[in-house]
Amino acid sequence: MVLRSGCKFGPVLVWFRLGYVVLLWLCVTHLRCARAETKTVVQKDAEFDVTYNDTVTSDNQTIYAFNHTVSRNKTEGIRVTVDVLSVGAESSPILFVVRQKQAVLSFQVPLILRGLYQRKYPYAHVGRTLCQPPTRSLTETQYFFVDVSTLSSLGTHYQLRISRVDSFTLHTDKKFSFTASPSQPQYFKYVFPDGVDTVIVKVNSEMTFPCSVMSIQDIQCPVYDLDNNVAFIGMYQTMTKTAAITVQRKDFPSNSFYVVVVVKTEDEACGGPLRFYPLRPDELIDAGNRSKTLDVVVSPAISSDVYVMGMLFCLGIFLSFYLLTFLVACVENKRMHRRREGLLNPADMSPAETASLLGKPGVTPVSPYEYGSFVDNASTLSSEAITDSIASDANYRYMERSLESVAGRSRQESLSSIEEDDYDTLADIDSDKNIVRTKKYLCVSDLARKDKRVLSKKYQIYFWNIVTIGVFYALPVIQLVITYQTVVNVTGNQDICYYNFLCAHPLGNLSAFNNILSNLGYVMLGLLFLLIVLQRDIIHSRALDRNDLNALECGIPKHFGLFYAMGTALMMEGLLSACYHVCPNYTNFQFDTSFMYMIAGLCVLKLYQKRHPDINASAYTAYACLAAVIFFSVLGVVFGKGNMVFWIVFSVLHILATMLLSTQLYYMGRWRLNSGILRRIVYVIYTDCIRQCSGPMYIDRMVLLVMGNIVNWSLAAYGLLKTPNDFASYLLAIAICNLLLYFAFYIIMKLRSGERIQCMAMVCILFTAVVWGFALFFFFQGLSTWQKTPAESREHNRDCIVLSFFDDHDIWHFLSSIAMFGSFLVLLTMDDDLDNVQRDKIFVF
Numbered sequence: 001m002v003l004r005s006g007c008k009f010g011p012v013l014v015w016f017r018l019g020y021v022v023l024l025w026l027c028v029t030h031l032r033c034a035r036a037e038t039k040t041v042v043q044k045d046a047e048f049d050v051t052y053n054d055t056v057t058s059d060n061q062t063i064y065a066f067n068h069t070v071s072r073n074k075t076e077g078i079r080v081t082v083d084v085l086s087v088g089a090e091s092s093p094i095l096f097v098v099r100q101k102q103a104v105l106s107f108q109v110p111l112i113l114r115g116l117y118q119r120k121y122p123y124a125h126v127g128r129t130l131c132q133p134p135t136r137s138l139t140e141t142q143y144f145f146v147d148v149s150t151l152s153s154l155g156t157h158y159q160l161r162i163s164r165v166d167s168f169t170l171h172t173d174k175k176f177s178f179t180a181s182p183s184q185p186q187y188f189k190y191v192f193p194d195g196v197d198t199v200i201v202k203v204n205s206e207m208t209f210p211c212s213v214m215s216i217q218d219i220q221c222p223v224y225d226l227d228n229n230v231a232f233i234g235m236y237q238t239m240t241k242t243a244a245i246t247v248q249r250k251d252f253p254s255n256s257f258y259v260v261v262v263v264k265t266e267d268e269a270c271g272g273p274l275r276f277y278p279l280r281p282d283e284l285i286d287a288g289n290r291s292k293t294l295d296v297v298v299s300p301a302i303s304s305d306v307y308v309m310g311m312l313f314c315l316g317i318f319l320s321f322y323l324l325t326f327l328v329a330c331v332e333n334k335r336m337h338r339r340r341e342g343l344l345n346p347a348d349m350s351p352a353e354t355a356s357l358l359g360k361p362g363v364t365p366v367s368p369y370e371y372g373s374f375v376d377n378a379s380t381l382s383s384e385a386i387t388d389s390i391a392s393d394a395n396y397r398y399m400e401r402s403l404e405s406v407a408g409r410s411r412q413e414s415l416s417s418i419e420e421d422d423y424d425t426l427a428d429i430d431s432d433k434n435i436v437r438t439k440k441y442l443c444v445s446d447l448a449r450k451d452k453r454v455l456s457k458k459y460q461i462y463f464w465n466i467v468t469i470g471v472f473y474a475l476p477v478i479q480l481v482i483t484y485q486t487v488v489n490v491t492g493n494q495d496i497c498y499y500n501f502l503c504a505h506p507l508g509n510l511s512a513f514n515n516i517l518s519n520l521g522y523v524m525l526g527l528l529f530l531l532i533v534l535q536r537d538i539i540h541s542r543a544l545d546r547n548d549l550n551a552l553e554c555g556i557p558k559h560f561g562l563f564y565a566m567g568t569a570l571m572m573e574g575l576l577s578a579c580y581h582v583c584p585n586y587t588n589f590q591f592d593t594s595f596m597y598m599i600a601g602l603c604v605l606k607l608y609q610k611r612h613p614d615i616n617a618s619a620y621t622a623y624a625c626l627a628a629v630i631f632f633s634v635l636g637v638v639f640g641k642g643n644m645v646f647w648i649v650f651s652v653l654h655i656l657a658t659m660l661l662s663t664q665l666y667y668m669g670r671w672r673l674n675s676g677i678l679r680r681i682v683y684v685i686y687t688d689c690i691r692q693c694s695g696p697m698y699i700d701r702m703v704l705l706v707m708g709n710i711v712n713w714s715l716a717a718y719g720l721l722k723t724p725n726d727f728a729s730y731l732l733a734i735a736i737c738n739l740l741l742y743f744a745f746y747i748i749m750k751l752r753s754g755e756r757i758q759c760m761a762m763v764c765i766l767f768t769a770v771v772w773g774f775a776l777f778f779f780f781q782g783l784s785t786w787q788k789t790p791a792e793s794r795e796h797n798r799d800c801i802v803l804s805f806f807d808d809h810d811i812w813h814f815l816s817s818i819a820m821f822g823s824f825l826v827l828l829t830m831d832d833d834l835d836n837v838q839r840d841k842i843f844v845f
Contacts, residue, residue: 046146049163055155056094056148064146066162070135075189077168078130080146083159084109090122090284092152096160100144102133103221109158111183112284113227115266116274121287123183129165131221132189134254170259172196175297180212180263181290185225187217187260190298197249198301201259202502203294204242210290211270211791214243215260216492218252223260230262235492237501238791240270244501245494246301246511263292270791302505302804307513310805314517317814318524321821325528329535442844447614448557452544459561459609461619466565466598469623470572477579477591484583485509495790497583500783503800503807514800515581518810521817522574529824530567533560536828555835556842557613562606566824569598574817586637586786593728594630599820600735601626606827607746611844629731636727647723651716654734658712662705666698700845704745711737725787749845750830761829768822775815781808 046052046064054062068078082096093108110122130144150156167176170190180186192199203214217223217234224232234257237243249255265287268274488496489509499512507513537560543551551558573595580592601622609616617625632650640646696702715734724730750757757765784793800807806814834842 046162050161052160053157054148054160055157056150057155058151058153061147061149064148064160064162065143066146067141067143068164069139069141070132071139072135072137075132075169077132077165077188078144079127079163079165080105080130081127081159081161081163082109082125084124085157085159086155092150092154092156094148094150094156094158097147097149098130098144099147100130100133101142103131105130105222113182113265116268119266120282120284121182121265122284123181123287125183127184129168129185129187129223129225131223133221134219170296170298172199173297173299175295177293177295178261179291179293180261181292182210182227182263182265182287184291185230185260185262187223187225187258188296189219189256189258191256192249192252196300198246198506199298200244200246200301200502201296201298202242202244203239203259203261203296205239205292205294206241207292208240209267209270209272210292211264211267211272212239212292212294213237213260213262213264214239214245215258215262216245216247217258217260219254219256219258223258225260225262227262227264230260231493233492234260235494237494237794238264238269238789239794240791241795242502242797243791243794244797246501246504246506248506259296259298261294261296263290265290269789271789306803306805307505307507310514310803311517313803313805314520314814318521318817321525321818322528325532443840444556444611444613444842444844445839447612447844448839450614452557455557455559455613456561458618459559459616460564462561462602462622463564463568465619465623466568466572470568470575470595473594474572474575474579477576477588481579481582481588481591484585484588485511488583496585498585498784498786498790498793500797500807500809501794502797503783503805505805510582512581514805514807514810515584515813516578518806518813519574519578519581519817521814522577522820523571525817525821526567526570526572526574529570529821530564532825533563533567533828536560550836554838556610556831557839559609559613562602562609563824563828566599566602566606566827569595569602570817570820570824573599573820577813584784584786589728589786590630590633590637593633593732596732597629597633597735598626600732600739601629603823603827604739604742607742610746610831611842629735633728633731636731640723640727641725642723644723647720651720654716654719655713658709662709666701666705700749704742707745708738708741711741746845747830753843753845755831756833757830758833761826761832764822764825764829768819768826771815771819771822775812775819778808778812778815781812783807783809 040060041063042060043063043065044052046066048066048068052064056062070076080096080098082094084094090110090112093110093112095108096106098105105128107126107128109126110124111126113121113123115121133142135142146160146162148158148160168188170176170188172193176188178186190199190201201214201216205212213227213230213236215224215230215234215236224230224234230236235245235247237245247257264270266272266274484496486509488494488511494501494511497511499515503514504512505514510516536558540551540558540560576591576595580588584592605617605622632653635646636650640650712734715737719730747757781798782796783798784796786793798807802811
């Protein structure tokens with residue numbers, strides 16, 4: 001019965017409950033409307049430069065009405081400054097809304113700015129500059145309103161002040177000082193004067209921290225002037241003590257722009273410490289005093305005439321080397337012409353000239369140093385003495401090739417039909433190869449036994465391989481740096497590239513044209529060196545074609561393939577260095593160094609090839625080793641910073657490679673790396689060190705290799721202990737140190753063997769040494785460094801020093817290209833004194 005009654009009255013209860021809910025909703029709505037009706041809105045006519053102290057609650061809202069006259073020919077800024085004086089306002093902040101004719105600015109106080117890891121920093125004192133909409137009238141009265149409201153039921157006390165910024169417009173070459181903080185950013189307007197198309201905006205501060213940002217933005221509202229939005233538009237840089245941005249009129253249709261300076265909430269972006277805080281959700285952190293005093297000045301950049309002068313200056317320097325080379329070639333050609341005429345009329349020649357033209361020293365010395373006395377006395381011998389010396393050749397024992405057989409050899413055979421592998425093993429003299437190459441005193445003739453055509457073909461591979469490598473390397477590099485420059489231009493993030501911003505002259509889409517132009521010297525001087533080598537190659541080939549005695553059997557064997565490769569590498573270094581300077585940073589620094597490794601390696605190989613033509617490394621082996629070096633360079637740049645495991649592995653490999661190369665050089669390749677190597681090492685130690693103490697058989701080679709091992713072991717220890725951040729430069733230093741060591745050894749041994757250095761080679765050596773000294777001075781000026789943050793790198797920036805166009809690094813480019821060209825000429829001419837000396841009188845060291 002009860003259940004039936006419940007079912008009977010069920011629908012009535014449902015409708016009753018629904019009506020109760022509707023009634024309750026209507027009551028709540030009525031109460032809210034009544035409360036809203038009781039909320040007080042007060043509008044006040046306000047004035048500039050007056051501080052308003054007031055209290056705001058959820059029940060009242062205050063509107064401040066301002067009006068001011070704006071002029072089309074004069075722009076003045078308006079500054080809104082707000083302070084919250086009540087404690088605990090973070091839970092219910094005050095909302096300020098500034099309503100203008102064409103813009104709205106809103107912010108809350110306390111202002112909450114976020115840092116890394118969602119840290120929150122409250123600021124109770126806020127200052128903002130209002131964006132000024134343009135006016136077309138000569139004068140116009142504009143109104144704006146400041147609405148103040150909050151949802152807090154408790155009263156919150158605040159101060160409001162609206163003031164004019166008299167120095168809102170910046171003037172050319174006039175410094176202006178101001179103070180900024182994270183909650184009080186500053187920005188100013190600059191208008192391009194007539195006749196000025198490019199300016200450089202410089203912001204400086206004596207304070208390193210707090211970290212700040214300088215931005216260039218177009219004249220439009222809103223202006224992005226907070227740490228969390230300053231990167232949304234325009235160009236920007238982080239800064240510690242200095243920042244500089246070059247601005248072009250063509251990028252701003254209104255012929256004016258804003259200079260915005262924002263102080264960041266944290267210093268991590270500028271390389272500063274990141275303070276440790278306990279990271280609790282929604283915890284507010286007191287940032288302390290982060291005010292910073294700065295100076296801003298806008299100066300005109302260089303004119304188009306300076307660009308023209310800079311390009312003409314660059315071309316003039318390097319074209320002068322072409323002119324100088326042409327004059328030297330004319331003088332040399334005239335001198336050789338006189339010598340040929342003297343050969344036809346020997347009665348008109350001096351005894352010394354006759355001796356040099358005969359070019360046939362008389363004896364084979366029994367030690368590598370007796371030859372020096374012959375060279376020293378050769379210039380004073382009379383023609384009769386030389387004749388007697390030539391006649392007495394039969395009394396001395398030395399092996400000489402039959403010149404008749406050499407002259408009768410057919411030189412018309414196609415090089416394409418000769419395979420290097422058919423000759424490289426020297427199968428016809430394999431029985432005495434070990435004997436010849438392990439003699440105590442080796443002559444060049446002992447290591448110049450292979451067919452000249454085969455060796456010429458072998459060394460030409462160096463040239464063709466480096467051309468191929470250069471093409472395949474340069475094309476993606478060019479594509480990548482163009483992408484880098486596009487990203488910089490589109491995003492405006494100038495922290496991507498490490499320029500010297502105080503001397504970075506744009507041209508088109510390039511941000512630092514002067515740093516690119518200064519690399520022209522590498523290309524032009526590399527091409528000049530190729531022309532010089534080509535001229536020598538042609539002369540030598542003609543001498544071989546007419547079976548000239550000196551070309552066939554005298555002097556250092558002439559193989560020009562490595563010289564061609566060196567000239568090509570110098571040109572590629574110029575191209576890739578220019579690509580690197582399109583947007584220099586740590587990710588593409590290998591573009592600037594890869595062919596430096598190539599040049600250092602090729603120079604070492606050329607020095608070794610001079611006296612070891614038969615046993616020099618093949619192009620494939622050499623480039624494979626250089627590829628391994630570049631591979632480690634990339635690994636070091638990416639993983640080497642502070643990674644001890646990488647440094648241990650690299651140092652071990654460095655030492656092992658040094659030991660293997662030392663063994664290869666000491667035994668002239670007459671050893672094998674196989675399973676019996678340890679047994680042979682123990683045997684040598686037992687026989688030469690324990691059973692009897694005997695000195696090294698090849699003393700000179702041992703001295704070089706011991707010095708080389710000391711240098712390389714020291715460099716390996718330095719890298720392991722210091723772990724330098726710039727691994728690419730560290731690796732380049734290893735290559736240069738080994739090259740300089742070998743070059744110094746070569747010069748010392750050359751003089752010690754009684755050989756001499758001709759005047760031209762000596763001039764090249766002295767000139768190159770001086771230029772290298774000045775070049776290194778400018779290199780170590782360090783105008784920027786990608787080992788630090790972009791802001792810290794800009795502290796090293798300096799003004800231009802030559803023609804207001806080139807900076808210190810550009811001078812390094814000029815001088816280093818000249819010094820490399822001079823170094824190549826030294827390698828090309830340093831053994832010209834041996835052109836008339838038979839190869840079995842030229843000693844190997």
